[in-house]
Amino acid sequence: MLEQAGVDNKTTPSSSTPTFRIDVPLQSLLQKTSTGRSTLAPLAEPATLPDPVYPQIRRTKELKRSGFIYHTNNGVRAFRRWMVPYIQSRIYSDEFRPLLSYLFTEWKCNLDCHYCWSYNNNVKGMSEDVARRSIDWLHSVGCRVIAIMGGEPLLRPKFIHKIVYYGTKRGFFVYLPTNGRLMKPEVTDWLGDAGVAAINFAVDCVDEKPGLPKILNRIRPNFDYLVKVQRKYGYMVVFNINICRNNMDDVRELTEIAHDNGISTDYHINETPMLEQDHFKHYQDNVTYLRPEDWPKVDELLDHLIEKNRQGYIMVNSKAHLERMKLFMRGVVEPWNCRAGHNSLIIRTDGTLAPCFPMYSATVDWGTIENHKFELNQLNEMKKECVKHCLSTCQYVLGHYYNNQTVLRWIVKQALHGMSGNTTAVAQA
Ligand code: SF4
Ligand code: SF4
Numbered sequence: 403m404l405e406q407a408g409v410d411n412k413t414t415p416s417s418s419t420p421t422f423r424i425d426v427p428l429q430s431l432l433q434k435t436s437t438g439r440s441t442l443a444p445l446a447e448p449a450t451l452p453d454p455v456y457p458q459i460r461r462t463k464e465l466k467r468s469g470f471i472y473h474t475n476n477g478v479r480a481f482r483r484w485m486v487p488y489i490q491s492r493i494y495s496d497e498f499r500p501l502l503s504y505l506f507t508e509w510k511c512n513l514d515c516h517y518c519w520s521y522n523n524n525v526k527g528m529s530e531d532v533a534r535r536s537i538d539w540l541h542s543v544g545c546r547v548i549a550i551m552g553g554e555p556l557l558r559p560k561f562i563h564k565i566v567y568y569g570t571k572r573g574f575f576v577y578l579p580t581n582g583r584l585m586k587p588e589v590t591d592w593l594g595d596a597g598v599a600a601i602n603f604a605v606d607c608v609d610e611k612p613g614l615p616k617i618l619n620r621i622r623p624n625f626d627y628l629v630k631v632q633r634k635y636g637y638m639v640v641f642n643i644n645i646c647r648n649n650m651d652d653v654r655e656l657t658e659i660a661h662d663n664g665i666s667t668d669y670h671i672n673e674t675p676m677l678e679q680d681h682f683k684h685y686q687d688n689v690t691y692l693r694p695e696d697w698p699k700v701d702e703l704l705d706h707l708i709e710k711n712r713q714g715y716i717m718v719n720s721k722a723h724l725e726r727m728k729l730f731m732r733g734v735v736e737p738w739n740c741r742a743g744h745n746s747l748i749i750r751t752d753g754t755l756a757p758c759f760p761m762y763s764a765t766v767d768w769g770t771i772e773n774h775k776f777e778l779n780q781l782n783e784m785k786k787e788c789v790k791h792c793l794s795t796c797q798y799v800l801g802h803y804y805n806n807q808t809v810l811r812w813i814v815k816q817a818l819h820g821m822s823g824n825t826t827a828v829a830q831a
Pocket of ligand 2: 759784789
């Protein structure tokens with residue numbers, strides 16, 4: 403018998419494990435639409451990505467040595483790719499102006515984290531045609547931040563190299579999440595040289611734990627190299643950590659390892675899928691799901707992280723977000739400003755669109771790249787329900803920064819700190 407983060411609306415016949423979190427009418431609306439999604443119109447000649455020049459950068463000794471240049475480079479890059487589109491989105495507030503896009507190049511994965519429904523090894527990866535057209539279309543609508551997503555994007559490292567290279571050349575801040583297993587030093591060099599701006603290393607435990615294969619010690623050489631050459635290439639690194647019932651000591655240890663290596667952390671509360679997922683096989687007897695008896699321990703862990711945040715540990719989550727996680731795991735979410743579908747979107751492997759990651763499997767027709775169909779009324783209506791069951795870190799941070807006062811405070815802070823590492827939290831959202 404399991405109860406966990408979110409609200410259970412439908413249960414499997416043999417267990418109380420919820421199969422989705424939103425209410426039944428919204429689930430039906432999002433999953434059972436009769437019309438189905440649009441498909442991307444093919445071009446007469448499929449688009450291709452240019453072959454990356456490698457190595458393309460000759461770095462000076464000064465650049466390798468200078469922490470100041472490294473931080474300035476990151477700060478200026480984050481400012482240009484976030485602030486300029488942000489200001490434009492406020493000026494053209496009636497228009498669809500995404501600040502942040504998620505490009506799902508892959509829906510396959512080489513691991514099987516027991517809480518994860520975000521992969522299906524039967525789904526074909528994104529084609530070069532869709533990737534190229536996505537980047538060009540995002541550019542045309544004013545977006546300058548791409549987070550490559552999966553599954554595991556590095557199942558095709560050469561393809562990712564091409565995307566990072568082309569995206570960076572077009573002026574994007576390109577962010578790559580990975581479970582790190584395939585991020586060999588050679589791949590780090592390709593992506594660093596191509597200009598990747600941030601790398602999100604997803605790890606849940608230091609040593610092996612049931613149902614949690616994202617193990618730091620299995621990828622330690624890759625991680626050590628990534629950190630070693632960070633200043634050379636100027637990217638940011640973040641640990642992405644999911645708080646589960648069986649990894650709470652690891653969360654503390656990973657936090658310290660991140661701090662010792664000068665990188666930031668991003669925390670999530672483990673949760674069940676927002677929508678029902680036919681392919682997900684771990685609904686029952688899932689050892690990673692939080693149960694009510696775990697809540698005091700999670701509260702204690704979150705207090706610990708809030709204290710570390712106060713002490714200056716670099717984190718993507720704000721103190722307020724960490725605090726809200728306590729209520730979230732109990733099924734209570736206070737209203738927050740979700741910008742999904744207005745200022746952010748996801749592009750699926752086939753070029754179709756959705757407002758956010760939890761809605762990946764919705765069959766609603768939100769259009770395709772080059773022809774979006776996001777409508778304010780539909781999104782607002784939908785969010786009345788789903789926002790009560792969601793505390794997506796990325797969307798929450800985006801909503802937090804989609805606020806004039808917060809942004810003004812951020813600008814002042816950057817000015818005072820000389821555009822230093824404080825850009826991390828915005829840039830990695
Ligand atoms: S590595 Fe990522 S995509 Fe793969 S199973 Fe784990 S959480 Fe899912
Ligand atoms: S609250 Fe926002 S991010 Fe969460 S499911 Fe709804 S639209 Fe998506």
